[in-house]
Amino acid sequence: MQTPVLEARHISKRFTATQALDDVTIAFNAGEVHALIGENGAGKSTLMNIVGGIHAPDSGEVLLEGARLDLKSPHDALMLGIGFVHQELALCRHLSVAENVFMVELGAGIRLIDFAHLYRETERLLASFGSEVNPRQKVSELSVSQQQVVEIVKAISKNCRVLIFDEPTAALTQTETETLFRIIETLKAKGLCVIYISHRMSEIYRICDRVSVLRDGRLIDTELVSGIDQVSLVHKMVGRELTDVYPAKNERSDEKSPVLEVTGLTLDGVYSDVSFSLYHGEILGFAGLVGSGRTEVARTICGLYRRSAGETRLDGKLIDFHDYRDAISSGIVYLTEDRKAEGLFLEMSVASNISVIDLDAVSRYKLIDRSREHGLASRFVKEMGIKVAGVASKVRALSGGNQQKVLISKLLNVKPRVVLMDEPTRGIDIGAKTQIYHLLRRLASEGVGVVMISSELPEIIGVCDRVAVMYEGTIRGVLAGDEINEQAIIRMACLDEN
């Protein structure tokens, strides 16, 4: 039995109406990768924010190597050896890599900076993770995964003993994820304790040693990953057996007519010669790596980008949209992959967020009828099972899953014939994911053509009737029925043809 490097004892924390943590006691060992799982709102982030010095607990204590900590800020935690790699990366985008890595040191006192030394040191640290990023480069010029390495290096340079990763793979491609896993292995070998928060089961089985499950602010269980199967883990997480994660697929029938036909669609420099058909009542998956052109294809179809060549037909009629507005009025809507930045008006009410696309439907003489607007929103809140205090609540106050449902409501309000969903379940918990899968299936069964772009293979395989796999800007092939499996998709999405 090892002595834990980091311990949380009897931690409780309350936010006005919510008991976020209730008497949680948990220990993390040196040299282990410890997964922390739970649905959104289970208390994972709150616990890590307390350990990371962002929040103070109402009661209970945090111990590092047996010594009680009194953390007042994330800076305190970092200096004591607890690093935090945030989901939304927290780097200064306009500064160089080296300046970011040594931000704490540079901020202390008025001295002259020995940049040559700074760059050398940063380069050495980066090299130890196999990263060839130039320390002089601005952070804004780096990819997300490169930035993540910079964050890791920043934490490591302070001799961290504990490193917390909050959903680190959410924005990474498959190759980048592999690199991250190798880095985590290195950290583990160096004797660090890695705390790994994730929604993705496969990752936990891949790299974690132990797993702790939180639910409703309580610690449910800590187990060796090797000693528990996925089904029981999910069971512990949601508190009950989760049947029907994926809805039943559609019976294939070949005489169906296409609702959307895309031929030779090209956006110079991004993708070329993309052709596919979408049939009434089917869910067509788009698999492939991040950057393979899936998002851009969807955005071109609905007029957000200007095509370079190719044509699109809706119900056999040639369509040419100049902007998104045209697409909406023909019945094609697009769900953005970036819910917070491109989807929602976070500071506005649920009602205003749902009515935005078709304000005229709740207006007379261009004047909004607020009771009609609220009525519309209430209908969707009920229909979609959105958990919210009232339709006048700000969207910012909602959980990720509920925000996503608001976003989907906004699109469904215009009764679309084709929905293009870009990563519809990103960053939401498994309960809400299931609801969205069933919703997509219900839309399909009502005759709507559904496109689902996703980087999560299990949901592509579980939900879609057919799957188009993209590779570097082309469609490698379309799989159907029994052909849809993990190996086939990965082979098409990742492997060079030669």
Place this chain on the structure above:
Amino acid sequence: MAKVEVPPEHTAPDTSASTGGARMSIGKRLRILGGFREATTLVIMILICVVMSIISPYFMTANNIRTTVLSFSINGLVVIAMTVVLISGGIDLSVGAVMALVGVITGSLFLAKVNIWIAAFAGVGIGVVIGTLNGFFVTRVGLSPFIATLAMGNIARGASYVISRGMPLPLQSLPPDFKYIGRGMIGGTGIPFLILLFAIVVIAFDFLSRRSTIIRRIYYVGSSEKAARFSGINVTRLRMGVYILAGVLGAIAGVFSISRFNSATPYYADGVEMILISACVIGGASLNGGEGTIFGSILGIALLAVIQGSLILMDVSVYWQQLVTGLILLIAVSLDFLTHRKKKQ
């Protein structure tokens, strides 16, 4: 959807109340919270009025009230424009210069024997042109609104000096029906025509800002430009429209000013932008866009005018006025920050 059995989500526990009645009451409470900022401004205003009417018997007289309201009637038109610009997430630092330039151009045309109404119409046209240019540089060229309108403001201010050769234009010879706009009284009531006009415009714009689909779309754009674009809103056209509106209202204020003061001065309304922005922020607008109301901003500018008037009544040196304006701004914004922080928790 409802048929699917799924685990409950663990959001705030009070969300379990889903009955219509409970929703309404929570919704109402939120709306009151949302209007809180206007309420604070209103309370401060009432407090000052109560205290002042005790200190000075002259404060609550019709004469003083008329003078005070008149003092912000012209700037009040432009504060409406500034509010809309701020809601859209922009800023317009050229409105003061537009007021001066339009006054000078209208005045010069009149002195060149052009019919005053045609001259005024031409002045408003200048406002449209400047607003369009602002909108062009912001939306098409992609300059930040701060820089684009700062430059345009300097150009307009410079032009008004060039045209007037730096001297005020005496316009005592303006026809009486034009003078009526700025100096006339509504027969028998003792209410200046300008105040009536101002009140009508304010009420109309406040109503529109709460109800009209166009202004609602401006709120969307200010709240998140990208999300607006991904909701099929024509962001470019709306932002363009916002700067044109600012140009037009600035121009109308410029025309009113020469009617009221019988002269057109090139240095008129110099630095007025900062007062307008202060008024908007005191009234609840945010420089980040998406927030603010016409009513709030008018309250803001009225509050500043009342304070200024009070200081004069109390024989406090005019040099104190700017200092007090700064203090009020600081207090109002701090209050806003603190209440927002509380709400977020």
